[in-house]
Amino acid sequence: xxCFTVPVAEAIVTTIVAKAVKSKEEKQHINxxxxxxxxxxxxxxxxxxxxxWLNKMLWLGSFLLxxxxxxxxxxxxxxxxxxxxxxxxxxxxxxxxxxxxxxMAMLVTLVWAGIVAVVTVMEKKADKEPxxxxxxx
Amino acid sequence: MTLLITVFAAVISTVIWxxxxxxxxxxxxxxxxxxxxxxxxxxxxxIFEYKELGAEYFTPAPxxxxxxxxxxxxxxxxxxxxxxxxxxxxxxxxxxxKALAKKK
Numbered sequence: 001x002x003c004f005t006v007p008v009a010e011a012i013v014t015t016i017v018a019k020a021v022k023s024k025e026e027k028q029h030i031n032x033x034x035x036x037x038x039x040x041x042x043x044x045x046x047x048x049x050x051x052x053w054l055n056k057m058l059w060l061g062s063f064l065l066x067x068x069x070x071x072x073x074x075x076x077x078x079x080x081x082x083x084x085x086x087x088x089x090x091x092x093x094x095x096x097x098x099x100x101x102x103x104m105a106m107l108v109t110l111v112w113a114g115i116v117a118v119v120t121v122m123e124k125k126a127d128k129e130p131x132x133x134x135x136x137x
Numbered sequence: 138m139t140l141l142i143t144v145f146a147a148v149i150s151t152v153i154w155x156x157x158x159x160x161x162x163x164x165x166x167x168x169x170x171x172x173x174x175x176x177x178x179x180x181x182x183x184i185f186e187y188k189e190l191g192a193e194y195f196t197p198a199p200x201x202x203x204x205x206x207x208x209x210x211x212x213x214x215x216x217x218x219x220x221x222x223x224x225x226x227x228x229x230x231x232x233x234x235k236a237l238a239k240k241k
Contacts, residue, residue, distance in 0.1 A: 007178065053170060060167070060219070061174025064212050068139065068179075071208050100185050104178045111177055 001074055001084045001093040004065035006101030007108060011058035018055055022048035044123050054112040061108065138202055140179040142209030146216065147172035162229050168220050175212070 025046050069075040074083050084093035150168035157163060187194045197205070225233055 003182070004178070056167065056170035057174030057177070059174075060171035060216075061176075061178050063219070064143070064171065064175040064216060065178050067212060067215055068208060071211070100181055103184075104181045107181055108174060108177050111173075 001089070001096045002069070002082050003096050003101035003104060004062040004069060006097055007058045007062040007065075007105045010105045010109070011055060011062065014051060014058065015055050018048050018051035021051060022046075043126065045119060050116050050119070053115065054109065057108050057112060058105070138197075138205035139209040139212060140176065140183050142206065143172055143176045143179060143212060146213045147176050164220070164224050164227055164229060167223055168216060171216050171219065172213075175216075 025048055066075060070077075075081060076083055076086070080086055082093065084090060147169065150165055150172055153163075154161065154165040154169050157165060183194070228234055
């Protein structure tokens with residue numbers, strides 16, 4: 001009915017958060033350079049980029065889902081845009097959003113968290129490897 | 138059927154991305170995020186449908202299956218168009234810019 005609107009709502013929030021995190025990271029980078037501090041290249045993926053992965057999954061995934069809703073006639077190109085609102089099935093629609101919609105957003109976020117966890121572990125391992133090689137030499 | 142086709146699209150695009158990684162000149166990463174995102178969402182949809190229909194979920198009527206397959210293929214086509222537009226706008230090889238400059 002309108003389950004894809006929940007991931008869209010999450011995508012709006014995460015996009016704003018990602019922009020804020022990115023500007024904070026850029027400020028930190030400028031401060032470090034301004035202080036003439038020696039920056040050690042760690043090769044770690046910035047958190048704003050990791051948030052970008054979640055944004056892409058949420059925005060693009062819900063875009064395809066919106067197309068499916070359009071295909072099934074659940075979304076219409078004219079106001080009020082949702083067939084459920086037009087036919088007075090608002091409570092049913094809200095129920096589906098609260099169950100399927102919330103679960104969709106949660107599962108996408110959970111998968112993203114898993115990817116971020118794996119990437120973080122891999123980066124830590126890669127950071128440690130040169131140190132171990134130096135110790136062994 | 139839509140879920141199945143989208144999962145296949147996600148797997149194929151991930152393999153293609155991996156082959157080109159880490160350069161990612163063709164920007165195939167966007168296809169991976171798009172198809173995986175949609176697959177997860179349709180998977181949740183499938184769980185709710187299974188809860189409602191039970192084992193009947195796995196034996197759809199031929200006409201429904203055909204419609205779902207048609208939808209799945211349309212979704213993949215739409216995803217590819219989105220990727221193509223993104224690729225041409227980002228123009229990582231500078232081919233579009235060079236072609237436009239040649240015309241002048």
